[in-house]
Amino acid sequence: MNSETESLKEEVLRCTKCELAKTRNHVIFGEGNLNGGIFIIGEAPGRDEDLQGRPFVGLSGQLLDKILAACGFTRSEHVFISNIVKCRPPGNRVPTPHEAAVCMPWLLKQIELINPKILILLGATALKYMAGPEYRITRERGNWLNLNSRLAMPVYHPAALLRDPSLKRDTWEDFKKIVYKYRELVNPNHYSAHV
Numbered sequence: 237m238n239s240e241t242e243s244l245k246e247e248v249l250r251c252t253k254c255e256l257a258k259t260r261n262h263v264i265f266g267e268g269n270l271n272g273g274i275f276i277i278g279e280a281p282g283r284d285e286d287l288q289g290r291p292f293v294g295l296s297g298q299l300l301d302k303i304l305a306a307c308g309f310t311r312s313e314h315v316f317i318s319n320i321v322k323c324r325p326p327g328n329r330v331p332t333p334h335e336a337a338v339c340m341p342w343l344l345k346q347i348e349l350i351n352p353k354i355l356i357l358l359g360a361t362a363l364k365y366m367a368g369p370e371y372r373i374t375r376e377r378g379n380w381l382n383l384n385s386r387l388a389m390p391v392y393h394p395a396a397l398l399r400d401p402s403l404k405r406d407t408w409e410d411f412k413k414i415v416y417k418y419r420e421l422v423n424p425n426h427y428s429a430h431v
């Protein structure tokens with residue numbers, strides 16, 4: 237990480253701005269390549285993430301990594317992954333609007349420093365807080381959004397795919413659009429065995 241991101245990380249790891257600080261084991265800053273061109277935004281750390289201090293390491297994370305691999309993307313080279321809130325909500329409940337609002341400045345600062353070409357919004361919560369409360373994942377997924385001049389693709393959350401595997405078909409179409417855009421904006425020679 238560069239020094240600006242390192243100092244932001246140090247600050248976020250000490251954060252106690254909301255009540256989730258009281259029950260967390262780890263603050264999950266996020267991980268991946270700062271220069272990969274893609275920033276993936278999830279909802280909140282779950283149990284596995286809270287124990288390990290890393291984003292998307294449970295079942296949802298394993299599915300996310302499989303989808304990324306099918307696109308030819310890895311955490312180490314192409315994407316940075318973080319969440320709307322950086323601490324686990326007890327029992328994996330959805331973060332409250334207050335928690336999301338208090339935590340959002342950290343995410344916005346990360347996006348500003350990393351300056352990705354493409355945002356991927358994983359699921360209803362990421363879409364709601366990045367685009368607005370009126371946005372619905374079932375309606376918006378697969379359509380590029382323009383968020384402050386940055387392209388954002390809303391897709392179903394991997395947890396939704398685990399609950400309803402029939403959503404995987406649409407999700408693969410959405411990720412193909414992301415690979416095409418990545419070739420257009422970041423690397424025309426990006427290799428993916430499947431796209």
Ligand code: URA
Binds near residue numbers: 278280281290291297
């Ligand atoms: N679900 C999320 O939204 N984020 C994680 O980091 C893990 C599971």
Ligand code: SF4
Binds near residue numbers: 251253338
């Ligand atoms: Fe701070 Fe965000 Fe954790 Fe709340 S969830 S304590 S705002 S880092």
Ligand code: URA
Binds near residue numbers: 392393394
């Ligand atoms: N419901 C959710 O909460 N997220 C999705 O991605 C799809 C349905």
